[in-house]
Amino acid sequence: MECVRRAENEKICNCSYDSCPRKGICCECVAHHRSRGQLPACYFSEENEKTYDRSIENFIENYKIN
Numbered sequence: 031m032e033c034v035r036r037a038e039n040e041k042i043c044n045c046s047y048d049s050c051p052r053k054g055i056c057c058e059c060v061a062h063h064r065s066r067g068q069l070p071a072c073y074f075s076e077e078n079e080k081t082y083d084r085s086i087e088n089f090i091e092n093y094k095i096n
């Protein structure tokens with residue numbers, strides 16, 4: 031099923047991994063990272079998101095700094 035909000039979601043998505051097939055499909059994005067004990071890009075600062083380290087540990091560290 032095609033996500034009807036994909037284009038709108040992509041406008042506000044900060045993920046720099048543009049070739050990801052889940053980009054703009056937030057439910058798949060969250061499920062993908064959650065299954066790995068991670069968080070999606072939108073939980074991270076623009077700078078830290080580019081490291082592609084989506085771990086909860088990195089989120090906590092990033093959150094403390096910002």
Ligand code: SF4
Binds near residue numbers: 071
């Ligand atoms: S956060 Fe992960 S799943 Fe979501 S668009 Fe970026 S690379 Fe894909």
